[in-house]
Structure formats: C-alpha cells, structure tokens
Amino acid sequence: MLDPNRTIVFVEVKTRRTTRYGSPQEAVTVRKRLRLRRAGVQWLLDPRHRITHNGVRFDVISILLDASGPTVNYIPEAF
Amino acid sequence: MAIGGALSVGLIGLKAFIIQIQSFISPGLPYFSIIGLPDASLSEARERVKSACQASGFSWPQTRVTVNLSPASLPKRGSSHDLAIAASVLGAAGAIDTETLVDTVALGEVNLDGTVLGINGLLPIMLHAKQRGLRRIIIPRANEDEARLVGGLDAICIRHVGELIEMMGGHAKYQLAPERRDEARNTAGDGQAPAQPQDMSEVVGQEHTKWVLQVAAAGGHHVLMTGPPGAGKTMLASRLPGIMSPLDEAEQLEVASIRSLCGTLATHGISTIPPFEAPHHTASNAALVGGGSGVAQPGAITRAHRGVLFMDEAPEFSPRALQTLREPLESGYVALSRAKGTTYYPARFQLVMAANPCPCGFGYGDGERCTCREKDRVRYFSRLSGPILDRIDIQVEVPPVECITGRRAARNPCSRDIRLAVSKARAAARERFREQHWGCNAQAGGAWLRENTSRAAVELVNQALKRRRLSLRGADRAMRLAWTLADLEGKESPGKPEMMQGIALRTRVS
Numbered sequence: 314m315l316d317p318n319r320t321i322v323f324v325e326v327k328t329r330r331t332t333r334y335g336s337p338q339e340a341v342t343v344r345k346r347l348r349l350r351r352a353g354v355q356w357l358l359d360p361r362h363r364i365t366h367n368g369v370r371f372d373v374i375s376i377l378l379d380a381s382g383p384t385v386n387y388i389p390e391a392f
Numbered sequence: 393m394a395i396g397g398a399l400s401v402g403l404i405g406l407k408a409f410i411i412q413i414q415s416f417i418s419p420g421l422p423y424f425s426i427i428g429l430p431d432a433s434l435s436e437a438r439e440r441v442k443s444a445c446q447a448s449g450f451s452w453p454q455t456r457v458t459v460n461l462s463p464a465s466l467p468k469r470g471s472s473h474d475l476a477i478a479a480s481v482l483g484a485a486g487a488i489d490t491e492t493l494v495d496t497v498a499l500g501e502v503n504l505d506g507t508v509l510g511i512n513g514l515l516p517i518m519l520h521a522k523q524r525g526l527r528r529i530i531i532p533r534a535n536e537d538e539a540r541l542v543g544g545l546d547a548i549c550i551r552h553v554g555e556l557i558e559m560m561g562g563h564a565k566y567q568l569a570p571e572r573r574d575e576a577r578n579t580a581g582d583g584q585a586p587a588q589p590q591d592m593s594e595v596v597g598q599e600h601t602k603w604v605l606q607v608a609a610a611g612g613h614h615v616l617m618t619g620p621p622g623a624g625k626t627m628l629a630s631r632l633p634g635i636m637s638p639l640d641e642a643e644q645l646e647v648a649s650i651r652s653l654c655g656t657l658a659t660h661g662i663s664t665i666p667p668f669e670a671p672h673h674t675a676s677n678a679a680l681v682g683g684g685s686g687v688a689q690p691g692a693i694t695r696a697h698r699g700v701l702f703m704d705e706a707p708e709f710s711p712r713a714l715q716t717l718r719e720p721l722e723s724g725y726v727a728l729s730r731a732k733g734t735t736y737y738p739a740r741f742q743l744v745m746a747a748n749p750c751p752c753g754f755g756y757g758d759g760e761r762c763t764c765r766e767k768d769r770v771r772y773f774s775r776l777s778g779p780i781l782d783r784i785d786i787q788v789e790v791p792p793v794e795c796i797t798g799r800r801a802a803r804n805p806c807s808r809d810i811r812l813a814v815s816k817a818r819a820a821a822r823e824r825f826r827e828q829h830w831g832c833n834a835q836a837g838g839a840w841l842r843e844n845t846s847r848a849a850v851e852l853v854n855q856a857l858k859r860r861r862l863s864l865r866g867a868d869r870a871m872r873l874a875w876t877l878a879d880l881e882g883k884e885s886p887g888k889p890e891m892m893q894g895i896a897l898r899t900r901v902s
Contacts, residue, residue: 336454339422346421373421375454386454391421 319367323353325391328376337375338388346371346392396483396490399497399526400476401517402468405688405728405735406649408520412462413476415484420456426477428461431469440471440502441478447506448554449565450487457481467732472511475500475530478553479560488560497521498556500532506553506566510534515652518542519645530556538657541648589634589665593806595627597793602628604788604897606810609636610817611876612832613869614721614743614783616706616776619790620753625746628790629702630668632744634807636700637818638664643698646738650694667699669741673708681716681726688728688735693720696741706745707775714780717743721783742834745784747776785834785869786897817879833876838868845871849891856895870894 314322325345327337334340341349349371356362357369373391377384400411424438446452459477461468476498483490499517500508510532519542521529528546531539539547550556554566592602601617605628608615617625639647644662651657651667660667671680671692678684682691693701703709720726724740749755750769755762764772781787821833830836842850853870856862862870874886874894886894 336422338454341421388419388421388455 315364315366316370319365320370321357321364321366321368322370322372323349323356324372324374325349326374326376328378330378332377337377338373338386338391341373341391350392394484394486396480396485398476398480398483398493399495400473400499401497401521402466402473403470403513403516403653404466404733405690405737406516406653407736408517409463409466410520410524410526411468411473411476413473413480414460414462415477415480416458416460417453417481417484418456418458422454422456424457424459426459426461428459428464429467430461431467433471434461434468434473437471437474437477440474440504441481443504444474444502444506444553445478445482447504447566448552448557449563450482450485450557453485457484470511470513471501472499472513472517474502475508475532475553475556478502479556482557482560482562488557488562492560495526496528496530497526498530499535500530500550502553505569507569508532508550508552508556512655513649513653514538515541515645515657516649518545518547519649521545538652541662589631589668589807591807592628592631592635592810593804595624595631596796598624598628598790601788601790602805602810604786605632606635606814607873607876607880607897608632608742608744608786609810609814610833610880611785611821611872612742612834613785613873613876614745614834616745616747616781616784616787617790618747618749618787620792621748623790623792625790626702626704629700629704629744629746630670631807632700632702632742633666633668635810635814636666636742637811637815639666639698647698650690650697650738654690654695656695667696668702669693669696669699670702670704673703673705673710675713677710677713677716680713681720682728682735682737685730688730688737690737691726693717693726693739693741694737697738699741701741701743703743703745706747707772709775711775714775718779718783743784745776747773749789782863782865785873788897813880816882817876820879820882821875833872833879836872836875841868841871841875844885845874845891846885846887848888849874849886852888852891852895862895862898866898870898873897 316322325341327340329337353369370390371392373388375386394417396415398413400413401408402411424442426435426438442452459480479493479498482488483493499511501511503509514531514535515538518529518539522542522545530548530550533549533551536549552566552568554564557564609632619625644664647667648657648662651660669692678691680692682688682694720739721743726737726739728735750762750764751772752763755764755769818832822831825836853867857867874890877890877893878886
C-alpha cells in the first residue's frame with residue numbers, strides 16, 4: 314500500500330491462536346525477513362507495478378486470537 | 393518508550409568499578425540485546441534473565457529491549473550482573489518502581505527458574521560500594537555470611553527474582569524451590585574454625601633450620617633450603633605460616649578479597665594465619681603468576697599474597713616461570729598485560745624454595761655418596777642461578793636427621809612460642825620503619841641500611857666484599873639479616889656477632 318508520503322509499505326500479517334510457539338511477532342525470524350525483502354524487490358521489478366514512490370517500508374501486524382477476542386499489535390518499520 | 397536503570401559493580405582483577413545499567417524498551421520486532429562489551433557468559437545472561445523474569449510471573453515485552461552497561465569501554469565479565477539487568481528491564485517495563493533502585497547495587501546470578509545464585513568476589517565489591525557511598529546492596533542468599541564481614545552496609549538477601557519484584561512494589565507469581573542444605577553455597581565458610589597449620593614441634597630435630605625459619609619469618613626474608621630427600625624440607629616449609637606474625641586487619645581484608653575472588657573464602661574463612669601456596673613444578677606460567685584469556689585471573693603468587701609461596705623441587709620449575717618471578721619479588725605486585733588491558737594483582741609473598749643438592753640427592757656434607765657428574769650438578773642448579781638466587785636472602789643446608797629420639801623437650805619449642813618471638817621482632821621492625829612505610833626488614837632500602845648500621849658491623853661486610861664472598865646486593869641482604877637477628881635478640885642495632893651470622897646465612901656452604 315501507499316502511505317500519504319508516497320512510501321510503499323509492505324505489511325506482513327501474522328495470526329496466532331496460541332502463544333505456545335511464541336508470539337506472532339517472534340515468528341518473523343531473520344530468515345523470513347530476508348525473504349520478505351527479496352520478495353519485495355521482485356514485486357517492484359514487475360513492470361505492472363511501476364509506480365512513482367518515495368522509498369520502501371516493511372511493517373508487521375500481529376494478531377492474537379484468544380478467548381477474549383483478537384488482539385492486534387501494529388509494528389511500523391519493523392525491519 | 394520506557395527506560396529503567398540499576399547499579400552493579402564489576403571487577404577487573406581486584407579493582408572494582410561501578411556499572412550503570414540502563415534498559416530501553418522500544419518498538420520493533422522482538423529482540424533482546426546487551427551492549428557494553430559483555431563477555432561470553434554475560435551475553436548468555438539474555439537467556440537467563442528472560443527466562444527468570446518469565447518464571448516470576450512477569451510477561452516479557454514482545455518488542456525490542458536493549459540493555460546498556462556503562463562505562464561502555466570497560467570489558468564486563470562474569471554472571472554477577474544478571475540480577476541488575478533483570479531489575480533494569482523490570483523497571484523499564486513498569487513492573488517495579490524505578491525510584492526504589494536509586495543508589496542500590498544489585499548483584500547475583502539468576503537461574504532459568506528465577507532463583508538467585510551466589511557469586512564470587514563479593515568482598516572486594518562490597519568494600520568498593522561502601523567506599524563510593526552506596527549503602528544499599530541486594531545480594532544472593534548464598535553470599536549472606538560473606539556480606540556480614542563488611543559492616544556499615546544494608547545488605548538485603550533474596551532467593552528469587554520474584555522476591556525482588558515484590559520488594560520493589562510489584563506483583564509476582566512464582567514458586568520457590570525448597571532450600572536444600574547441600575545446595576546452599578555458603579561462601580564464607582560453614583562456621584568451623586579454619587584448618588590450623590601443624591606445629592613446628594612435630595618435626596624431629598633440625599634445630600638449625602627451625603631457627604633459620606624463625607629468622608626468615610621475623611624479617612620477611614626469602615629462603616632456599618637444600619638438602620637430601622626426606623630431611624623434612626617440605627614439612628618445615630608448610631609449618632612456616634604457623635610461626636609467622638599474625639596478619640593485621642588490613643592484611644586480613646586483602647587476603648580475604650583475593651580468596652573471595654577465587655571462590656575459596658568458604659574453605660579458609662577470614663583468619664590471621666598467612667596463606668600458604670605450594671604450586672607443583674609442572675604448573676604452567678599462567679597458573680603460577682596469573683593469566684588466562686580475557687581479563688587475567690589471579691595465580692599462585694597472588695593467592696600467596698601476605699603469606700608463603702613454597703616451590704618444592706625448585707630446579708624442576710620451568711626457567712620461564714622462574715624468570716617471571718623476579719619482578720613480583722622486587723615490586724610486590726604483578727602486572728598482567730593483555731590486548732584488552734592490564735590487570736594488576738598484589739603479590740607480596742615470602743618465597744621458600746626447596747631443592748636437592750644435586751640430581752641424585754646425596755651431594756651434601758662431604759658428598760661421599762653422590763654419584764652425579766660435575767656437569768650434571770652444575771646443570772641442575774643452573775636454572776636457579778643469577779638473578780633469582782640473588783633475591784634469596786637466606787640459603788641453608790638441611791642435613792639428614794641422625795637421631796629421632798633423645799632430644800630434650802625443652803629444646804623443641806612449639807609454634808606458638810616461636811610466633812610470639814617473631815611477632816615481637818616484627819613489631820620492633822615496623823616501628824622502626826614507620827616513616828618509610830616498610831613492613832619488615834626485607835623491604836628496607838640499601839641506603840638506609842648503610843647509614844644506620846654501626847661502623848664495626850659494616851666493616852665486616854666490607855671485608856667480605858673485598859674477598860668477593862658477597863655481591864653488592866648480597867651485602868645489602870646480609871645487613872638486612874643482621875638487623876633481623878638484632879630484632880630477635882631485642883637489641884637496638886646489630887653488632888659484629890649479628891653481622892657475622894648474617895653473612896654466613898647469606899652464602900651457601902656447598
């Protein structure tokens with residue numbers, strides 16, 4: 314998506330029903346971050362995605378689904 | 393954005409410094425980092441602290457946590473800062489009130505279940521904290537007895553990180569494991585009296601050597617004993633601390649600090665008996681003098697500070713090890729230089745060396761039974777030649793014992809009586825050198841000796857110099873011995889008989 318400053322933002326959404334295997338944010342490991350960056354580069358290279366923009370940003374949204382309802386945590390500029 | 397802080401104390405050698413720990417919780421993906429030159433065990437604190445806090449009912453922040461250890465240019469090592477790191481993170485997260493940690497030092501290693509474990513080196517740390525005006529200190533329960541040795545500080549003992557949280561106004565949910573008697577690491581000794589060195593009267597005969605050791609103890613002189621195997625050199629050396637002058641308060645604290653750093657305070661406790669170290673001749677250079685990677689650890693000579701370093705089979709030691717002893721023998725401290733910095737350890741010890749007269753061991757007296765070639769004998773002693781021997785004040789031959797019965801008990805004084813005489817002589821010497829701050833005759837400077845020794849006595853020294861029986865350094869040492877002999881006799885200053893004895897003790901009859 315494009316934010317008001319015309320920066321392209323790639324948002325990674327992670328959902329979990331339990332924190333038994335870690336919180337949703339912890340699931341974004343170093344390896345995943347590298348792959349997301351490379352995927353972002355590939356996406357930008359596609360001629361259909363040519364837009365004038367002002368930089369790139371990666372955000373993470375973590376959603377925890379438990380009995381009391383979803384808890385949403387938004388981490389801008391995560392990596 | 394939240395910041396929490398705590399105080400800890402680090403050690404480089406025996407020098408302590410205050411570490412200011414600051415934690416910063418910021419938005420980002422979960423990442424826990426510790427900066428400020430931590431070493432390997434301190435970096436592992438990340439796992440320990442995180443696990444311990446979670447075991448205390450605190451939910452670790454799922455975001456970026458950075459811990460800084462100031463001053464950032466000094467290397468920090470060890471696991472004693474775990475508790476302070478935990479406290480600063482808890483403060484940053486708001487689980488405890490940061491105001492409660494102001495001017496408070498927190499020390500301790502934490503286990504994964506949150507229990508607080510004991511640390512080494514608490515004594516020098518507490519002395520430094522006291523000196524810097526920090527009155528409150530949080531320590532592990534295992535170090536409780538050691539903490540009582542330093543007065544004037546409010547020491548709070550805890551067993552679990554949860555106790556820390558509750559003490560600082562937070563809520564904690566934790567399970568304390570029942571205290572096991574064998575587990576509790578009591579670092580200041582289990583209340584029993586420290587092992588006393590055995591009595592000098594247990595050694596059969598050897599009156600001359602016992603008297604020589606008495607002189608050595610009174611004046612702080614280094615000794616070389618040569619004699620056949622089985623003569624009793626090792627026995628006599630190990631009983632030397634029992635006849636040495638008892639340590640005064642300042643010296644006791646120094647020795648206790650070193651033992652605390654090495655973790656041996658429990659076995660020895662604080663006592664007035666000087667320490668005794670007897671490294672084996674296969675010991676490495678680092679084990680003898682101090683060393684190891686990173687910040688250097690104290691060696692045998694530091695553990696023998698204010699006490700006796702006994703080198704049995706002295707010619708068997710590696711030449712390198714013997715050469716490194718020269719500097720500490722003169723200066724009283726050892727400087728261990730590494731790329732990361734130089735560590736200074738005190739090393740004012742009394743050296744006692746024992747050697748066989750020759751490789752086969754029978755080269756004493758008239759040397760009838762000796763089967764060594766002249767070349768072997770020379771080579772055997774070549775390692776001890778020159779600069780090392782020059783620093784040894786007394787060289788004595790320990791003859792084999794010829795009779796194990798028949799000596800009157802009156803001629804066999806017990807250690808307690810000898811110690812009394814030695815303490816009196818030492819006190820006299822200390823009083824005399826009060827201005828110059830020398831502790832004993834062995835530390836007296838050559839200029840002072842030449843000025844204050846009587847003419848008649850100095851004349852004897854001149855004669856020995858002329859006949860080349862002594863070097864100039866040997867002359868100084870003979871004069872020191874003469875002063876010690878005078879102290880033992882209760883005389884004001886050495887006369888001709890004392891000087892003659894001093895010269896005789898100095899040169900080796902072989």
